[in-house]
Amino acid sequence: GENVEQHPSTLSVQEGDSAVIKCTYSDSASNYFPWYKQELGKRPQLIIDIRSNVGEKKDQRIAVTLNKTAKHFSLHITETQPEDSAVYFCAATNTGNQFYFGTGTSLTVIP
């Protein structure tokens, strides 16, 4: 089955700086890679996703890059704000019927 690894597990940045979270996956058949933001005690919220036929996708301050050859994808948050503080999860799937999640990154943005 798929194995998704995520790094780092914790990340602290100064407000206004950029944050980068990286994930690797093992199954070359995986073709959809979403990123979720989860605030304490709340549901995960999809913030951006990318499909295997695209190398990069951007939505305002958030971007995701995908390297299929190396089997890794990254989340980039620019101009971080305190409200970006949360736990971020990456995930991968090849059928949409099973999602495999990374272990999560706790991001703290220091004002």
Next chain:
Amino acid sequence: GAVVSQHPSWVICKSGTSVKIECRSLDFQATTMFWYRQFPKQSLMLMATSNEGSKATYEQGVEKDKFLINHASLTLSTLTVTSAHPEDSSFYICSARDGQGAAYEQYFGPGTRLTVT
């Protein structure tokens, strides 16, 4: 749009009793629903995938006789934790895929915190 509700939001039960958790898609038809378990400060672990009208597919290590899943309609799936024990205490989250929408996108419910005493 794409709202998923879960009920109850929290429940406390005694060891040995059973607890049912409901997951509903409010404004779309969910052909597939997922059940996850999340321990504090840990990731989401997929427990099972359910498709409307068919038996759920359980992940390795998940006891199907203990965690009963029923996907009775396109808007409702239930998870019943049978003969609950303290080690079953956890945060249970469901999610649903819109059969008419983007192929793989899933929408999460707010979660149910189960405490077994």
